[in-house]
Amino acid sequence: MRTIKNIVLFILLLGLSLPLKGQDYSISQLPFNTEKYHEFAPVYFRGEVVYCSNRKNTIFVTYHDEREDLPLFDIYRVEEGRDEWGEPELFDKTFKSNFNVGPVTFNGTGSEIYFTQNIKTKKKIGNSIDRDNKLGIFYSKFSRYRGGWNQPTPFRYNSTEYSVAHPSLSEDEQYLYFVSDMEGGYGGTDIYVCKLEGDSWGEPVNLGPQINTEENEFFPFIHSSGRLYFSSDGHEGLGRLDIFYSEKVNGEWHKPIGMDPPINSRYNDFALVIDAFKKSGLFSSDRSRLSDDIYSFAPLYPMFENITKMQENDHCYVFYEEGAQSLDSTTFEYQWVFSDGTKINGEEVEHCFESEGDYTVELNVIDEITGDVYFNQATYQLKIENVKQVYINSPDTVMVGEEIHFDGRQTNLEDFEIARYYWDFGDGRKTRGVEATHIYTAPGNYIVQLGVVSKSDREGNTEKQGVYKSIVVFGQGKDRRRGN
Amino acid sequence: MKKIIFASLFLMAGFQLIAQPVPAEDENIPHLMTFGPKAETSWGDDDFSQTFFFVIPEEHTSPFFIRVFDPDVGGEVDEINGFWDTKVSYAIYGGEGAHSNEDAQGVDPVGNYRSGNLLAQKVFGENPRYDNNWYTFGPFNPTEGELVKKYGGYIFKMICEGVEGDDGNMYRYFVSTSPSENIRIEGGNAYAYEYSFRMHNDPNEVSHIYPYIDDRTVSVEQKNFDWDNDGMIRVVSVARQGLLCKASGDDVWNQNQFKILDEEIGTSLDFQFIKRKNPPVKNNNVVISVKNQYGELLPFHTVPIGGVPKYKYSIGVKKKND
Numbered sequence: 001m002r003t004i005k006n007i008v009l010f011i012l013l014l015g016l017s018l019p020l021k022g023q024d025y026s027i028s029q030l031p032f033n034t035e036k037y038h039e040f041a042p043v044y045f046r047g048e049v050v051y052c053s054n055r056k057n058t059i060f061v062t063y064h065d066e067r068e069d070l071p072l073f074d075i076y077r078v079e080e081g082r083d084e085w086g087e088p089e090l091f092d093k094t095f096k097s098n099f100n101v102g103p104v105t106f107n108g109t110g111s112e113i114y115f116t117q118n119i120k121t122k123k124k125i126g127n128s129i130d131r132d133n134k135l136g137i138f139y140s141k142f143s144r145y146r147g148g149w150n151q152p153t154p155f156r157y158n159s160t161e162y163s164v165a166h167p168s169l170s171e172d173e174q175y176l177y178f179v180s181d182m183e184g185g186y187g188g189t190d191i192y193v194c195k196l197e198g199d200s201w202g203e204p205v206n207l208g209p210q211i212n213t214e215e216n217e218f219f220p221f222i223h224s225s226g227r228l229y230f231s232s233d234g235h236e237g238l239g240r241l242d243i244f245y246s247e248k249v250n251g252e253w254h255k256p257i258g259m260d261p262p263i264n265s266r267y268n269d270f271a272l273v274i275d276a277f278k279k280s281g282l283f284s285s286d287r288s289r290l291s292d293d294i295y296s297f298a299p300l301y302p303m304f305e306n307i308t309k310m311q312e313n314d315h316c317y318v319f320y321e322e323g324a325q326s327l328d329s330t331t332f333e334y335q336w337v338f339s340d341g342t343k344i345n346g347e348e349v350e351h352c353f354e355s356e357g358d359y360t361v362e363l364n365v366i367d368e369i370t371g372d373v374y375f376n377q378a379t380y381q382l383k384i385e386n387v388k389q390v391y392i393n394s395p396d397t398v399m400v401g402e403e404i405h406f407d408g409r410q411t412n413l414e415d416f417e418i419a420r421y422y423w424d425f426g427d428g429r430k431t432r433g434v435e436a437t438h439i440y441t442a443p444g445n446y447i448v449q450l451g452v453v454s455k456s457d458r459e460g461n462t463e464k465q466g467v468y469k470s471i472v473v474f475g476q477g478k479d480r481r482r483g484n
Numbered sequence: 485m486k487k488i489i490f491a492s493l494f495l496m497a498g499f500q501l502i503a504q505p506v507p508a509e510d511e512n513i514p515h516l517m518t519f520g521p522k523a524e525t526s527w528g529d530d531d532f533s534q535t536f537f538f539v540i541p542e543e544h545t546s547p548f549f550i551r552v553f554d555p556d557v558g559g560e561v562d563e564i565n566g567f568w569d570t571k572v573s574y575a576i577y578g579g580e581g582a583h584s585n586e587d588a589q590g591v592d593p594v595g596n597y598r599s600g601n602l603l604a605q606k607v608f609g610e611n612p613r614y615d616n617n618w619y620t621f622g623p624f625n626p627t628e629g630e631l632v633k634k635y636g637g638y639i640f641k642m643i644c645e646g647v648e649g650d651d652g653n654m655y656r657y658f659v660s661t662s663p664s665e666n667i668r669i670e671g672g673n674a675y676a677y678e679y680s681f682r683m684h685n686d687p688n689e690v691s692h693i694y695p696y697i698d699d700r701t702v703s704v705e706q707k708n709f710d711w712d713n714d715g716m717i718r719v720v721s722v723a724r725q726g727l728l729c730k731a732s733g734d735d736v737w738n739q740n741q742f743k744i745l746d747e748e749i750g751t752s753l754d755f756q757f758i759k760r761k762n763p764p765v766k767n768n769n770v771v772i773s774v775k776n777q778y779g780e781l782l783p784f785h786t787v788p789i790g791g792v793p794k795y796k797y798s799i800g801v802k803k804k805n806d
Contacts, residue, residue: 314805322800323723332725350804363799367726369716369758370690378797
């Protein structure tokens with residue numbers, strides 16, 4: 001029972017549906033990528049995507065990274081579109097630098113920006129950047145008065161001794177996640193977080209060994225649900241940098257889970273962000289083997305954000321004569337006549353109806369003193385309705401290897417015309433359809449989820465509803481009644 | 485304001501009343517009962533006297549008659565004790581004080597219980613002419629009664645008393661517009677403060693009396709005599725499914741009190757007399773009265789004010805798992 005509770009708690013903490021398998025995503029390489037230059041670290045910003053690129057943007061001097069001999073990075077913006085994307089352009093000249101700029105993060109309204117930049121911005125002789133020019137985080141606020149971004153100010157933990165970079169601001173703007181190779185970490189770059197204390201950021205806190213490894217962790221993205229996405233080449237993945245996610249359970253980060261293909265690949269996959277509303281997202285990858293590119297992804301299996309625990313339909317009622325005074329000392333016997341054909345004698349009786357419907361209850365009274373029978377002394381019209389919810393009709397306890405039938409036909413939703421049913425059996429397998437069969441291969445407590453999607457309205461919008469219930473799977477030879 | 489409501493209740497009810505046999509059909513009491521004064525009280529009569537009041541509505545202006553069924557003491561209906569030697573008196577009173585005199589509204593024939601103007605009186609012994617037959621008093625002019633606004637009409641008092649002997653007189657009344665037929669007076673009623681009557685011999689018959697509960701009533705005490713443990717006394721009302729009361733044994737009194745429910749104010753109670761099935765008790769004569777918390781007797785109307793009270797069943801439903 002505790003295990004079930006923990007599973008439920010875990011799901012509730014996630015605030016999202018159960019982890020989806022990779023094959024449930026579709027990915028698409030976005031059209032504004034270039035073959036020659038890198039595009040990576042996208043974020044959503046007011047209907048646009050803001051990202052980093054080292055594409056050439058001036059006909060004059062182009063500074064190069066002396067290590068790779070590539071142009072340095074700037075921040076670009078591109079208008080987001082479903083089918084067509086706009087033409088990329090520099091995000092804002094305020095952030096144009098002689099050296100690397102980006103990645104960035106915005107607050108919820110898009111009025112504040114934190115971005116990565118080389119700390120030294122003065123030009124040296126020549127047109128390359130030296131190795132000791134560390135990365136730092138800078139902050140700027142959009143001035144409505146001026147109609148532009150204010151002059152950036154450095155993050156208080158910027159240093160010439162180490163880099164801080166890749167900021168990600170939490171939705172409540174109280175936490176700033178970033179990476180750094182500062183001393184005291186676990187190796188390479190680690191992910192840190194600062195908490196806003198008054199008007200300034202508190203001391204950086206390393207997220208600990210569950211997140212950080214001896215290798216590198218990059219590109220944290222803190223989702224509004226509290227889930228942290230990041231990239232790492234230290235956790236076990238598919239190869240090179242992979243994207244992982246973790247969440248806090250009871251205040252501790254749980255072991256990171258790698259995203260499945262096609263999001264992760266054997267190439268560098270990194271810098272994943274998720275749109276808070278659409279549940280689709282963007283990430284970066286060099287899988288094209290030409291340069292870093294930005295990809296979009298969207299779940300094929302819909303996410304059911306607001307799943308609730310399924311309530312059993314309760315058709316059991318207690319019937320009593322509500323006017324009788326306790327001071328009455330005489331004896332009457334009641335006969336309860338139900339329109340489903342049941343008759344029960346008793347002062348207070350229980351009756352369970354088979355299904356929802358309209359029922360009539362009649363009360364006959366037998367005077368035990370005189371023997372007289374008074375028929376139909378009272379009548380009650382009872383309307384029984386199933387709970388308005390998605391309904392999973394299935395056994396609660398099954399055996400390993402047993403074929404189980406799941407049925408969603410008893411779903412009872414108001415103003416909701418169901419177009420599709422989605423089953424998640426809690427063991428990583430999913431299917432679709434109003435009915436499903438499934439076989440569990442291992443004993444345990446499983447959370448089964450059924451989500452339904454409505455038909456599209458005139459504007460093409462759909463609604464989703466979902467429930468979950470627990471199923472106990474016993475190993476062979478166990479008495480299933482123990483699970484009841 | 486309360487008085488207006490009270491009067492209205494009676495007036496409203498009065499339009500629905502039709503006078504009247506005494507006992508009335510709804511009471512299902514076979515006969516009233518009065519014994520000769522020499523009878524043992526164990527025969528069922530505690531005081532050998534019974535007073536009834538007849539209400540003639542103000543709207544009724546024509547003469548009327550009070551008819552007595554089987555007024556004599558002898559023959560088929562009455563109860564012999566050795567041999568017929570009993571005489572009973574029927575006296576009809578009207579005018580000032582006939583009802584309003586405090587002694588007239590008591591349960592015992594003491595003080596000035598014969599108050600008012602004596603309008604007619606007749607003594608009957610064994611008389612085959614009136615055995616199983618009617619005797620008619622009257623005609624009476626309605627205004628000869630005592631006008632009691634509370635009851636919406638003129639009140640006439642009938643006292644039946646044992647004068648001689650020890651036999652039991654079983655009889656009934658009918659207030660009629662005709663001297664030779666029983667023709668009801670619309671809006672009439674009758675009541676008593678103490679009921680002395682003969683129970684049915686058939687154990688399946690249930691008799692009733694209907695004391696009226698006014699808005700001054702908080703609790704009542706029922707008191708009965710010589711029930712001979714013949715079954716049960718049960719009180720039913722619009723809000724009371726059935727309250728068992730204490731019934732007396734042979735030649736003794738028994739009583740109990742109970743609280744009046746809010747819903748019972750302005751209605752009548754139904755005192756049900758349910759006979760014991762085995763062994764059946766025959767020729768059982770009983771006396772009953774009901775008082776409020778002030779010791780005031782509640783009138784038993786032969787036609788219950790507000791109609792025969794019926795408990796209203798109501799089905800309560802709740803979820804089993806709530």
